[in-house]
Amino acid sequence: MLEALRIRDFRLLWFARLISLLGSWLLVVAVPAHVLQVTGSLAATGLTLAAEFLPPVLLGPIAGVLADRWDRRKLMIATDVLRAVAVALLLLVRDPGDVWLVYLALVAESVGTVLFRPAAQAHTPVVVGTGPALTSANSLNAVTDGTVRLLGAPLGGALLGIAGFGALVWIDLATYLMSALAIMMTARLGAAGAREEGSADRFFAQLREGLAFLRAERSAASLLVVITVFLAANASLSALLVPFGVRVLGGSTQTGLVMSALGAGFLIGAPLIRRLVDRTPLAYLLGGALVATGMAFVLLFLSRSLVGALPAAVLIGVFGSAALVTTQTALQRVTPNAVLGRVSAVQFTGEAVATFFGAIAGPAIAQVASLDFAACLAGGVTVLSGLMAVALLSRTRVVAAPA
Known part of the structure; x- marks a missing residue:
């Protein structure tokens, strides 16, 4: 299962995935808990889930065209920076009147994720090929997901009580920047995503x-x-x-x-x-x-x-x-x-x-x-x-x- 880790660029991509995913899962419990504490409203807390689902539903196909149209490596770096900025907005939420910033932050973070995921999935075969190393890469990513599922939410809940909401936000922000840095260290591989932008007509033709x-x-x-x-x-x-x-x-x-x-x-x-x-x-x-x-x-x-x-x-x-x-x-x-x-x-x-x-x-x-x-x-x-x-x-x- 470790075959893909022999490839330097995949090691960097895998680390980027691990660190950013862990940061996100630390906030899975913390964000709705913070909204509930600030507002006392179950409805306001439930809207945090809706805010995360809206961008994938509306922007998914567009994100796919962009992932095939732009340099995927640069797109992943840019979206990591976008998500770091979005998460930073959560630091400004202190009373019920600020809760709209939570929804704005979650929507912006989700937009970044919608753009990142197809670019990352399409870039992986470019890095490791389509043979056994691809199976290894996907299995390692599944291990990453399982590890984060196992540790992320409970760890986030524990840290929320010990260090507070602000500390978790800073950690998540830092993980996105670390992910961007790791991807910057990968090679500039030529791929389908590195094409000229073209016109709007070309955009819909690609769709x-x-x-x-x-x-x-x-x-x-x-x-x-x-x-x-x-x-x-x-x-x-x-x-x-x-x-x-x-x-x-x-x-x-x-x-x-x-x-x-x-x-x-x-x-x-x-x-x-x-x-x-x-x-x-x-x-x-x-x-x-x-x-x-x-x-x-x-x-x-x-x-x-x-x-x-x-x-x-x-x-x-x-x-x-x-x-x-x-x-x-x-x-x-x-x-x-x-x-x-x-x-x-x-x-x-x-x-x-x-x-x-x-x-x-x-x-x-x-x-x-x-x-x-x-x-x-x-x-x-x-x-x-x-x-x-x-x-x-x-x-x-x-x-x-x-x-």
Whole structure:
């Protein structure tokens, strides 16, 4: 799994991802907690989530064109600086009249992330190639995500009580600048993203080119459909996890342990999937991972104590990370690098829309029916996404697209 770390530029990109992601997760609990403390309003606190989802929904496809149109390395550096400036606005929030600055900061930070993610995903195959090193790179990124999930939110919550909100903001700001510096140290590699800007007509022509590729490339389009269905169900289940932990498992401490178990599963799943992605047919690997994830979710929500919940959460992390790494690696391989930014942006836009509506649907169904019914329904949709993967991709052979 460490093969990609032999490549100097990937080591720098991986460090940039690790440090900036950790800084962001330190604020996952701290920002809504600070808004609640300042305003005393649950509605104001809930709007922090909406502020982060709005830019991906509105700007995703545009971000993909820009990632294929501009120098991706420079774009990543610029967006890291933008996010550092955005986070700095949080230092000015001291009373209820300042809460609008929180939403402005979160929207600006999210805009930076929307631009950064497709550029980073499209730049990775340029750095490591599309062979086994790409699987290694994506597996390492999954390990990074799992580690941060495991440590970031609990660490942020602890530091919030010890050092205060302002200290966490300064840490997050510093991590974005450190990420920008690491990316600046990478080589200036020629890529599809280093093209002239052109006219507005050319901009929309490039947007149409990306959509035309998805219409023509069945495997890429099928992957996006399957993963979007999965992410909608996953968002519903994630939205139900905190109420389930508090009401059924016994409180916030138990909920935190379940979240840590999910992170542990991500750590376990990454090295396992590294061995399977290059050896197992895509349809059966992705389909099996999604079916197993759905079944593990049902087991989790049918549990009535940590004895059953923690093993189920670990399994969700293992198979969920396998599904995500498999999808990302396959998309990077079948998509020519010239349009990879646009295809990645479509993926992230679908993820944002699915997450937004899934997060609304899960609690709404639980309110009308029951929490157990809503969870089992979402678990069933996850299993359905796995069956869709087998049906849509069983005749697909993943062949690396020309650069």
